[in-house]
Amino acid sequence: MASLLRSLSGPADLRDLGDDDLTHLAEEIRELLLESVAANGGHLGPNLGVVELTIALHRVFDSPRDRLVWDTGHQSYVHKMLTGRAGEFDRLRHEGGLSGYPSRAESEHDWVENSHASTSLSYADGLARANALTGRDDHVVAVIGDGALTGGMAWEALNNIAADQSRRLVVVVNDNGRSYTPTVGGLANKLTEIRTNPRYEPTLTAIRERLTSGHRFGEVAYEALHAVKKGMKDALAPQGMFEDLGIKYIGPVDGHDRVAMEQALAAAKRFGGPVLVHAITTKGQGYDIAVANENDQMHQSTPFDRTTGEATSVAPAGWTSVFRDEIVRIADERSDVVGLTAAMLYPVGLDAFADKFPDRVFDVGIAEQHAVTSAAGLAMGGLHPVVAVYATFINRAFDQVLLDVALHRCGVTFVLDRAGVTGDDGASHNGMWDLSLLQLVPGIHIAAPRDGARLRELLREAVAIDDAPSVVRFAKGPVGEDIAAIDHVGGVDVLRRDAEPDVLLVGAGTMAAVALDTAERLAADGIGCTVIDPRWIAPLDPAVVELAAGHRLIVSVEDNGRQGGVGSTIACALLDAGVRTPVRIHGVDQRFLDHAKRAVILERQGLTGPAIAADTVTSLHGNIARQ
Numbered sequence: 001m002a003s004l005l006r007s008l009s010g011p012a013d014l015r016d017l018g019d020d021d022l023t024h025l026a027e028e029i030r031e032l033l034l035e036s037v038a039a040n041g042g043h044l045g046p047n048l049g050v051v052e053l054t055i056a057l058h059r060v061f062d063s064p065r066d067r068l069v070w071d072t073g074h075q076s077y078v079h080k081m082l083t084g085r086a087g088e089f090d091r092l093r094h095e096g097g098l099s100g101y102p103s104r105a106e107s108e109h110d111w112v113e114n115s116h117a118s119t120s121l122s123y124a125d126g127l128a129r130a131n132a133l134t135g136r137d138d139h140v141v142a143v144i145g146d147g148a149l150t151g152g153m154a155w156e157a158l159n160n161i162a163a164d165q166s167r168r169l170v171v172v173v174n175d176n177g178r179s180y181t182p183t184v185g186g187l188a189n190k191l192t193e194i195r196t197n198p199r200y201e202p203t204l205t206a207i208r209e210r211l212t213s214g215h216r217f218g219e220v221a222y223e224a225l226h227a228v229k230k231g232m233k234d235a236l237a238p239q240g241m242f243e244d245l246g247i248k249y250i251g252p253v254d255g256h257d258r259v260a261m262e263q264a265l266a267a268a269k270r271f272g273g274p275v276l277v278h279a280i281t282t283k284g285q286g287y288d289i290a291v292a293n294e295n296d297q298m299h300q301s302t303p304f305d306r307t308t309g310e311a312t313s314v315a316p317a318g319w320t321s322v323f324r325d326e327i328v329r330i331a332d333e334r335s336d337v338v339g340l341t342a343a344m345l346y347p348v349g350l351d352a353f354a355d356k357f358p359d360r361v362f363d364v365g366i367a368e369q370h371a372v373t374s375a376a377g378l379a380m381g382g383l384h385p386v387v388a389v390y391a392t393f394i395n396r397a398f399d400q401v402l403l404d405v406a407l408h409r410c411g412v413t414f415v416l417d418r419a420g421v422t423g424d425d426g427a428s429h430n431g432m433w434d435l436s437l438l439q440l441v442p443g444i445h446i447a448a449p450r451d452g453a454r455l456r457e458l459l460r461e462a463v464a465i466d467d468a469p470s471v472v473r474f475a476k477g478p479v480g481e482d483i484a485a486i487d488h489v490g491g492v493d494v495l496r497r498d499a500e501p502d503v504l505l506v507g508a509g510t511m512a513a514v515a516l517d518t519a520e521r522l523a524a525d526g527i528g529c530t531v532i533d534p535r536w537i538a539p540l541d542p543a544v545v546e547l548a549a550g551h552r553l554i555v556s557v558e559d560n561g562r563q564g565g566v567g568s569t570i571a572c573a574l575l576d577a578g579v580r581t582p583v584r585i586h587g588v589d590q591r592f593l594d595h596a597k598r599a600v601i602l603e604r605q606g607l608t609g610p611a612i613a614a615d616t617v618t619s620l621h622g623n624i625a626r627q
């Protein structure tokens, strides 16, 4: 790591640095970002885009007295470097190393760990109210991206923030025009209009040329004009949207011009009421390969080669690619099928569908609640929507699934990618709640495919359901080899059947492979098993209860929280049927998991063949002893 960055112990040290040092510091920060993300993976584009903005923030405001809240938090690496953690970036996103998001355990400068977008303004509203009520005259600053600003919560918060003109609350909109892909919607269009106002640039250039043509004074005069640059933008690019709300607007400001940013932030700080600073930045700034990357400007990178920007290891085909291909085949056959994404067209695999049928895939911005209820409207209008989101993000749209889709018996299919433990992105990104939440929804159909073949089958079965919500959920990462069934009982696939089996192993989704591995290990101990994959978690197939009755122990395995998951459902069904076979439920502990690789967390959680086999032997002997 370079020297100046190493010399900083905290944000206060920034205030003694001169312009040249600060310019050099920005270069060192970009070098460390490239070095650490190339080695470890992470959010390169977003962080390269906020280097000057973050330096300016920490020079104008006094963290942690002044609270700085980062929306989504994926763009907080620079903040971490400037708050004493630059030396830890060699272990970025490593287990026990630096988290890729703010972390209260890491620093007093960090406030919000939740990586779900559009929450920062609500936190800021609460913090500012608390300051007012407790007599603190400190500032609250929320940094929110243009993408996160398309989330409904952000506007609920702005409505409240604007209600009280006495609160010292600064909203910094980091407007780079992108979520992963370009940000969409009317708001985005307005921001783009402000950002690219044709009248502003030529006028400013003309003034710059006139002032600096040939004499020294001109340069000084132009520099002095620097501070009023924003005023000219106000005049030339009217900013009514926010000021009509009652929030003072400052900008647009060049987010890579640290001096301009500091002047705008200082003006905002002096303002003493709710104020919005509109910073214009470029995602990937300083690394041309990122800036030029059309898909996502290296929003989220796996380890890569800095000279080419190419991933250093090519991951095997993942679940998403199976979905990406099959949904296009389905769309070919069914013109009523449409797709919805919440600003994640490529990550959820709807890009091929959108390429072939651009009028049938809708990007609604980071607005999952809207996506779900809009899908209900699409279904009422005679279409069959497929809403593709990461499993953890469906949490915030639970009420919409329950009362906008299911209550009206709308045929909407939810494809939940990244279901189960994801690992690297910390507690709020694990998809460990969807089975527990969605099994509460009356009439819902939930499928958990065990392999690519089953994903294709179950996706087709799901889109054929036109009178209820259907869900297909699958994990992050590579999809294993297809696992053929050797028999079927009702709608349940039998994957293994030993002679005189003692144990019924129920493997849900990706855990079917773990269940088979467990059975192999138990067989070596002379314990026979039947291994089944229910395919549909909800409604639970009665065959599971029938099969359970013929065994001495039921062992369920799932990549979901234990509370209210598959195992709970099976145990409840056995109780209801008066089947007294004991049940062992293997799932994810119901707690927030620190970041680590998915495989490491699954191992820690005992969701492996060896661990489950050992527990089964103990339980079986225990049960034999009790009977």
Ligand SMILES: Cc1ncc(C[n+]2csc(CCOP(=O)(O)OP(=O)(O)O)c2C)c(N)n1
Pocket (backbone or CB within 6 Å): 046, 072, 074, 075, 115, 116, 117, 118, 144, 145, 146, 147, 148, 149, 174, 176, 178, 179, 180, 183, 283, 299, 342, 343, 344, 366, 368, 393
């Ligand atoms: C509720 C929710 N949905 C989706 C995501 C996935 N996601 C993470 S960052 C991001 C784009 C954020 O764009 P923006 O707010 O403009 O920040 P930028 O990356 O451009 O700095 C998305 C969609 C999320 N974190 N939270």
Ligand SMILES: CC(=O)[C@@H](O)[C@H](O)COP(=O)(O)O
Pocket (backbone or CB within 6 Å): 072, 074, 115, 300, 347, 418, 422, 425, 476
């Ligand atoms: C913050 C953000 O962008 C997350 O959505 C995360 O990066 C997803 O990562 P994966 O797409 O690698 O699961």
Ligand SMILES: [Mg+2]
Pocket (backbone or CB within 6 Å): 145, 146, 147, 174, 175, 176, 177, 178, 179, 183
């Ligand atoms: Mg953005």
